[in-house]
Amino acid sequence: MLKLYEEIKAKSLKLDISRGKPSPEQLDLSMDMLNIKDFQSESGDCRNYGMLDGIPEAKKLFADMLGVGLENTVVCGNSSLNIMYYLVSLAFSHGVLEEKPWGTQKIKFLCPSPGYDRHFSICEFFGIEMICIPMTENGPDMNIVENAIKDSSVKGIWCVPQYSNPTGAVYSDETVKRFANLKPAAKDFRIFWDNAYCLHHLVDKPKTLLNILTECEKAGNLDLVYIFCSTSKISFSGAGVAAMAASKNNIENIKKALSICTIGYDKMNQLRHVAFFKDLNGLKAQMIKHRAIIQPKFDIVLEVLESELKGIGNWNKPEGGYFISYNAPKGTAKRTVQLAKEAGVVMTPAGATFPYGKDPDDSNIRISPTYPPVDELKQAMELLALCVKIAVNGVSQ
Amino acid sequence: MLKLYEEIKAKSLKLDISRGKPSPEQLDLSMDMLNIKDFQSESGDCRNYGMLDGIPEAKKLFADMLGVGLENTVVCGNSSLNIMYYLVSLAFSHGVLEEKPWGTQKIKFLCPSPGYDRHFSICEFFGIEMICIPMTENGPDMNIVENAIKDSSVKGIWCVPQYSNPTGAVYSDETVKRFANLKPAAKDFRIFWDNAYCLHHLVDKPKTLLNILTECEKAGNLDLVYIFCSTSKISFSGAGVAAMAASKNNIENIKKALSICTIGYDKMNQLRHVAFFKDLNGLKAQMIKHRAIIQPKFDIVLEVLESELKGIGNWNKPEGGYFISYNAPKGTAKRTVQLAKEAGVVMTPAGATFPYGKDPDDSNIRISPTYPPVDELKQAMELLALCVKIAVNGVSQ
Numbered sequence: 001m002l003k004l005y006e007e008i009k010a011k012s013l014k015l016d017i018s019r020g021k022p023s024p025e026q027l028d029l030s031m032d033m034l035n036i037k038d039f040q041s042e043s044g045d046c047r048n049y050g051m052l053d054g055i056p057e058a059k060k061l062f063a064d065m066l067g068v069g070l071e072n073t074v075v076c077g078n079s080s081l082n083i084m085y086y087l088v089s090l091a092f093s094h095g096v097l098e099e100k101p102w103g104t105q106k107i108k109f110l111c112p113s114p115g116y117d118r119h120f121s122i123c124e125f126f127g128i129e130m131i132c133i134p135m136t137e138n139g140p141d142m143n144i145v146e147n148a149i150k151d152s153s154v155k156g157i158w159c160v161p162q163y164s165n166p167t168g169a170v171y172s173d174e175t176v177k178r179f180a181n182l183k184p185a186a187k188d189f190r191i192f193w194d195n196a197y198c199l200h201h202l203v204d205k206p207k208t209l210l211n212i213l214t215e216c217e218k219a220g221n222l223d224l225v226y227i228f229c230s231t232s233k234i235s236f237s238g239a240g241v242a243a244m245a246a247s248k249n250n251i252e253n254i255k256k257a258l259s260i261c262t263i264g265y266d267k268m269n270q271l272r273h274v275a276f277f278k279d280l281n282g283l284k285a286q287m288i289k290h291r292a293i294i295q296p297k298f299d300i301v302l303e304v305l306e307s308e309l310k311g312i313g314n315w316n317k318p319e320g321g322y323f324i325s326y327n328a329p330k331g332t333a334k335r336t337v338q339l340a341k342e343a344g345v346v347m348t349p350a351g352a353t354f355p356y357g358k359d360p361d362d363s364n365i366r367i368s369p370t371y372p373p374v375d376e377l378k379q380a381m382e383l384l385a386l387c388v389k390i391a392v393n394g395v396s397q
Numbered sequence: 398m399l400k401l402y403e404e405i406k407a408k409s410l411k412l413d414i415s416r417g418k419p420s421p422e423q424l425d426l427s428m429d430m431l432n433i434k435d436f437q438s439e440s441g442d443c444r445n446y447g448m449l450d451g452i453p454e455a456k457k458l459f460a461d462m463l464g465v466g467l468e469n470t471v472v473c474g475n476s477s478l479n480i481m482y483y484l485v486s487l488a489f490s491h492g493v494l495e496e497k498p499w500g501t502q503k504i505k506f507l508c509p510s511p512g513y514d515r516h517f518s519i520c521e522f523f524g525i526e527m528i529c530i531p532m533t534e535n536g537p538d539m540n541i542v543e544n545a546i547k548d549s550s551v552k553g554i555w556c557v558p559q560y561s562n563p564t565g566a567v568y569s570d571e572t573v574k575r576f577a578n579l580k581p582a583a584k585d586f587r588i589f590w591d592n593a594y595c596l597h598h599l600v601d602k603p604k605t606l607l608n609i610l611t612e613c614e615k616a617g618n619l620d621l622v623y624i625f626c627s628t629s630k631i632s633f634s635g636a637g638v639a640a641m642a643a644s645k646n647n648i649e650n651i652k653k654a655l656s657i658c659t660i661g662y663d664k665m666n667q668l669r670h671v672a673f674f675k676d677l678n679g680l681k682a683q684m685i686k687h688r689a690i691i692q693p694k695f696d697i698v699l700e701v702l703e704s705e706l707k708g709i710g711n712w713n714k715p716e717g718g719y720f721i722s723y724n725a726p727k728g729t730a731k732r733t734v735q736l737a738k739e740a741g742v743v744m745t746p747a748g749a750t751f752p753y754g755k756d757p758d759d760s761n762i763r764i765s766p767t768y769p770p771v772d773e774l775k776q777a778m779e780l781l782a783l784c785v786k787i788a789v790n791g792v793s794q
Contacts, residue, residue: 019446027444037431047424047633049416077474082659089658093489093500093523103490103500118660125657126490232660236444239665260522261486262479263515263629266663268636 001390005343008383013344015380020165020322021371022237025293029286030235033276039268046267053255054243058270062243064280066195066227067211072245074254077265080230080242084192085122087226087244090257091155092126096188097223097253102126102155110148110157112140114325114353114364116165119158119194123355130355133157135164139171142178152185156192162209163197163321166353166366170207170319180215182224191225197321198229199287202295206320213245222247231273233322234286241273297369298324300378308385312392313363324367325353332391333362339387345380398787402740405780410741412777417562417719418768419634422690426683427632430673436665443664450652451640455667459640461677463592463624464608469642471651474662477627477639481589482519484623484641487654488552489523493585494620494650499523499552507545507554509537511722511750511761513562516555516591520752527752530554532561536568539575549582553589559606560594560718563750563763567604567716577612579621588622594718595626596684599692603717610642619644628670630719631683638670694766695721697775705782709789710760721764722750729788730759736784742777 039046041055053059054075063073076083092103108129111120115135123130131148133140139161148154159179161171171179179191193212216224223246231240246254277283301324305315315326328336333350340347348366351359367384369377436443438452450456451472460470473480489500505526508517512532520527528545530537536558545551556576558568568576576588590609613621620643628637643651674680698721702712712723725733730747737744745763748756764781766774 021446024442024445027442031434034431034434037428045421045424047635048421049418049634078663079660085658089486089490093486101500103498118657121657125654236665237446238444238661239663257522260515260518261482263476264635266475266636266666268633269663269666 001386001393005339005386005390008386009343011344013379013383015344015372015376016346017368017372017377017380018346018348019371020233020368022233022290023293023371023373026290026370027236029289030276033235033272036272036275039271041267041271046271049264051267052259052262052264054265055267055270055274057274058241061274061277061279061283062229063245065198065283066229066243066245068213068227068245071248072213072251073243074245074251074258075241075243075265075270077242078232078239078269080194080196080228080232080244081118083228083242083244084119084194086261087192087254088122088126090254091188094257096190097249099188102128102188106153107155108151108153110140110145110154111355112157112159112164113355114166114359114366115158116160116194117348117352117357119192120355128155132355132360135167135169137169139164139169139175142175146178146182149182149184149186149189154184155186155188156190158192158194160194160196161212162195163200163318165196165321166323166325166364168316168318168321168323168325170209173210176210176212176215180212180219180221180224182221189224193225193227195227195229196233199283200233200290200322201287201320202291202298203319213247216247223249226250234283234290235273235276239269241270294370296374297377300374301367301369301381304378304381304385308382309388312388322368322370324369326365326367327363328365328388329392330361330363332388333359333365335391336384336387337365339390340384343383343387345383347384398783398790402736402783402787405783406740408741410776410780412741412769412773413743414765414769414774414777415743415745416768417630417765419630419687420690420768420770423687423767424633426686427673430632430669433669433672436668438664438668443668446661448664449656449659449661451662452664452667452671454671455638458671458674458676458680459626460642462595462680463626463640463642465610465624465642468645469610469648470640471642471648471655472638472640472662472667474639475629475636475666477591477593477625477629477641478515480625480639480641481516481591483658484651485519485523487651488585491654493587494646496585499525499585503550504552505548505550507537507542507551508752509554509556509561510752511563511756511763512555513557513591514745514749514754516589517752525552529752529757532564532566534566536561536566536572539572543575543579546579546581546583546586551581552583552585553587555589555591557591557593558609559592560597560715562593562718563720563722563761565713565715565718565720565722567606570607573607573609573612577609577616577618577621579618586621590622590624592624592626593630596680597630597687597719598684598717599688599695600716610644613644620646623647631680631687632670632673636666638667691767693771694774697771698764698766698778701775701778701782705779706785709785719765719767721766723762723764724760725762725785726789727758727760729785730756730762732788733781733784734762736787737781740780740784742780744781
């Protein structure tokens with residue numbers, strides 16, 4: 001094994017399966033969007049100032065995508081992460097609705113783990129204590145969540161409810177209902193519902209996710225959730241359109257605050273997206289094209305895991321989203337990622353999928369198959385498998 | 398007069414000279430930018446993630462526009478106001494460099510007035526006490542500024558150094574040098590240098606503005622200033638590109654923070670701008686085209702002021718920028734704006750150019766000539782002049 005590893009190392013590979021980036025072929029799918037030349041929205045000239053909360057046509061598109069009303073929707077710029085940061089920052093300086101600013105208290109967030117490192121970074125940046133919540137195949141362990149929110153210093157939870165980053169879990173109906181029925185001690189507790197992969201299916205009959213806002217309404221808990229989505233992995237990852245949704249009450253408050261923080265978002269790009277995708281069906285049709293490009297990549301990763309690592313750790317077979325989550329035998333993830341790096345394959349740092357970058361089991365490795373070509377991906381995966389075996393055997397040091 | 402006023406009122410006019418908005422003709426000047434189809438930057442694919450601080454080509458363009466180095470420049474999204482808000486918010490939550498967060502203290506900002514209402518709104522939103530600084534034709538009254546910064550709770554000042562909003566003042570060399578040589582009691586005092594109109598000349602031989610970063614360097618005061626600019630009034634006001642500049646020290650700190658708050662800015666739009674304008678000369682050539690469109694509008698405003706209001710209040714003849722600042726006789730601005738509104742002409746609310754929306758003299762009225770066609774503008778100005786006279790005479794109530 002070591003000989004093979006050294007041989008591969010000598011090849012000076014430069015492979016990267018670290019981030020969930022679309023491939024150039026995927027980005028090419030949306031290039032016709034750029035032919036659009038008419039920037040008159042039904043509410044005015046998209047090239048000029050105004051329409052702070054988004055053009056009406058884009059509101060309709062995103063409201064349909066999220067299954068919410070126009071009055072629940074704000075269409076923003078190119079980064080949903082930026083909206084999430086903004087809402088945490090706003091709560092930090094001004095509080096949520098009538099409650100005290102988070103910045104004046106010691107507060108905590110619940111972090112289903114493994115999860116999305118950039119969610120956790122926002123917490124770390126604001127000095128928010130993070131509490132790990134174990135993930136199950138149905139979503140976060142709700143018994144633990146329901147218990148944790150009895151603490152009034154717990155102000156939020158990060159959720160990627162469909163095709164969770166990185167485990168691929170789709171929250172079950174029961175999970176969503178239990179979320180909607182939470183009775184947190186803190187009135188300003190918010191679920192940060194990052195529905196980044198709501199249309200990103202890899203199977204013909206995807207599991208359906210219950211509509212959290214509808215469930216919250218049924219539960220008399222309308223203000224409980226902030227919902228996010230974007231076209232970052234539908235159109236252009238650097239130049240898509242992001243949106244948020246929430247109760248009218250939350251949205252009205254956020255819009256007032258938004259009027260201070262920006263002159264408005266890029267409405268030309270909003271109109272470009274609407275003109276190109278037209279409606280929810282247009283978005284869905286685009287996702288079928290994406291699937292055709294990325295499915296073989298997920299397949300090759302799963303094939304190599306199956307053929308090389310059967311019985312050594314475990315992994316999920318995602319039905320959508322952007323990641324495969326591989327759990328190496330305890331205590332070997334860091335060493336594995338290090339070995340891969342030395343041989344020219346960049347992985348997400350081991351531990352990154354946990355709060356503070358610390359995986360208590362040193363086990364989880366996030367694999368992002370979408371960016372590299374299939375042959376490079378195969379090479380990278382074979383090397384990864386080899387590195388796992390070396391790390392497990394403790395042969396090299 | 399009243400009869401004439403009632404006659405005009407009966408026409409149900411709908412005119413708007415309230416905001417500094419480019420006209421459709423001005424926006425048309427940049428439409429060819431949208432023909433660009435190649436989105437490969439010298440540093441990679443602009444359609445994908447990455448290049449948090451801007452693509453290198455755009456950094457070069459904006460560094461040249463601001464007369465600073467590449468290492469001093471970050472290229473952002475479509476709103477320079479959003480960067481200003483972000484930096485205040487960041488200082489509020491995390492402090493500036495090693496200093497204590499602003500949110501933990503009672504702090505103050507200096508507000509040269511009349512000034513830009515959206516600057517003042519940011520202060521008001523964060524509960525920052527605003528101190529009015531009188532404007533002269535050479536910039537803020539520097540004696541008062543130099544005295545005010547002896548107070549360590551004074552953390553910042555808003556400046557529009559070239560074609561000040563709304564007075565049109567260009568800061569003199571002496572003013573800029575005195576700014577660069579400020580020795581504030583607060584180490585985390587920052588000059589917010591909003592150079593929004595740096596290329597927006599209305600004369601053949603514009604006054605030159607000293608480079609504040611260079612002057613700060615000479616004064617051994619490198620970290621003192623944050624500089625902002627955008628193409629909002631060069632390309633598209635809703636979909637331009639904004640940038641900031643500061644010392645390397647400041648920029649390194651801000652970049653670390655930025656990596657938490659966004660996945661990156663829209664680099665496709667950055668490349669579009671670079672491909673279209675090419676370089677600083679391209680920007681300047683575009684501004685000559687803008688001038689040809691807007692100069693007649695400034696002229697008509699000045700003509701009506703001259704013919705109708707000579708001896709009644711005073712006004713500036715701007716050499717650039719977006720506004721004409723009319724000082725009505727004391728105590729008549731609110732009434733004038735109200736009369737105009739009732740007759741169908743929307744003006745910037747009287748007082749808006751002062752902190753807390755309160756003009757101590759109830760005198761300043763900001764006129765924005767760029768958006769309406771010349772004939773509508775003439776109509777609006779004639780009505781405004783009539784309203785001033787009515788308000789001054791106190792005939793109507």
